[in-house]
Amino acid sequence: MxxxxxxxxxxxxxxxxxxxxxxxxxxxxxxxxxxxxxxxxxxxxxxxxxxATYLTIAIPESGHDVIxxxxxxxxxxxNLIKERNSLIQHAKKALEELNKVRSVLDLGHLYQEDIPPVSAIPxxxxxxxxxxxxxxxxxxxxxxxxxxxxxxxxxxxxxxxxxxxxxxxxxxxxxxxxxxxxxxxxxxxxxxxxxxxxxxxxxxxxxxxxxxxxxxxxxxxxxxxxxDPVRLLENEERERKKPARSG
Ligand SMILES: Nc1nc2c(ncn2[C@@H]2O[C@H](COP(=O)(O)OP(=O)(O)OP(=O)(O)O)[C@@H](O)[C@H]2O)c(=O)[nH]1
Ligand SMILES: [Mg+2]
Known part of the structure; x- marks a missing residue:
């Protein structure tokens, strides 16, 4: 990276x-x-x-300007991001299970949308x-x-x-x-x-x-x-596949 x-x-x-x-x-x-x-x-x-998910503070020792x-x-x-993602995925599964029995247990409504999405890895x-x-x-x-x-x-x-x-x-x-x-x-x-x-x-x-x-x-x-060269190539490919615009 x-x-x-x-x-x-x-x-x-x-x-x-x-x-x-x-x-x-x-x-x-x-x-x-x-x-x-x-x-x-x-x-x-x-x-x-x-x-906040993508922000971390690392304080260098005194006399140093980087950690x-x-x-x-x-x-x-x-690792923190991955752990959080894993918790989110568990919560989603748990909610699925809960919703199956919701009517039986007389529970209120809970929605998948209430659970935050997983975060991309930097x-x-x-x-x-x-x-x-x-x-x-x-x-x-x-x-x-x-x-x-x-x-x-x-x-x-x-x-x-x-x-x-x-x-x-x-x-x-x-x-x-x-x-x-x-x-x-x-x-x-x-x-x-x-x-x-x-x-x-x-x-x-x-x-x-x-x-x-x-x-x-x-x-x-x-x-x-x-x-990286691969990414550059992919972009080029995409450009080439774009239909030529008229006007
Ligand atoms: N007018 C003007 N103010 C700027 C510019 N760039 C930064 N500033 C201001 O200058 C001050 C310092 O900016 P920072 O980005 O905190 O500078 P820094 O190098 O991170 O500072 P330290 O981490 O404290 O060393 C802030 O008040 C900014 O708003 C600029 O291009 N023009
Ligand atoms: Mg600064």
Missing amino acids: KKIVIAGRNDSGKSTILGEIYKGLKSKDYQPLAVGSGVQDEKPYLLKGIE TDIDRVVRNAI DVILIEAVGINDGYKSEETRRLGDILVSVVPAGIKSEIIMEQGNTLLDEADILVITKIDETARDVATTTIKLLKRIYRYKPIIPVVATQGVHMDLVLDEVLKRLA
Whole structure:
């Protein structure tokens, strides 16, 4: 299962981006599991529409910006979903039995619809790294993810970008520049130009994360990296089978 890590300095917009990517992936029939790095993540995630079933909080040890045993956390979360699904299935069967004898026992009406549906098992993991203050140097965060999305606020100081050892910028798969709406235009432009000069071949996407502006571009880049060849082929097949529309 692929892991997407959202990294970046404090307050850069990671949670917001994570929520947007979650929504976007869902709309493409993925079911992400969101892993937050602190209890403060829980409420904003729920507000952004991440379902409680697919939300888990794993707090890294102090001094670390990601949890080291993420696989265990993911396994636990998936086991919980499976257990719940199994309970639901049992409840459905039990209700069937109950309904058979309902008239005999003079029971009131109970409906299958009252039992929640079983939940899909997640097929992609979204992890928010803790933003430690100077932001972009965490090797362990890099190692954790299959896809690294690094979030940079447009107002960041150029010196920080130019520092040595910014692993999370150097090795990012996608650079997302946030808060372009509240940053002076020349400052934002300088940040973007500088990043483009250093990282010529990376997708560098300015967004207004809070309004979802350009998040479709971010999603496209994520999808490209997520898609396995089989899935791509299937999509292509489907496109080809579509009847040509006229008009
Ligand atoms: N105007 C504006 N505000 C934004 C943008 N992205 C995020 N914010 C706001 O910036 C604040 C921090 O956003 P979060 O998504 O919580 O940032 P974070 O990186 O997860 O923060 P920590 O986890 O606390 O390090 C929130 O108040 C967001 O609403 C943006 O593109 N434009
Ligand atoms: Mg956050």
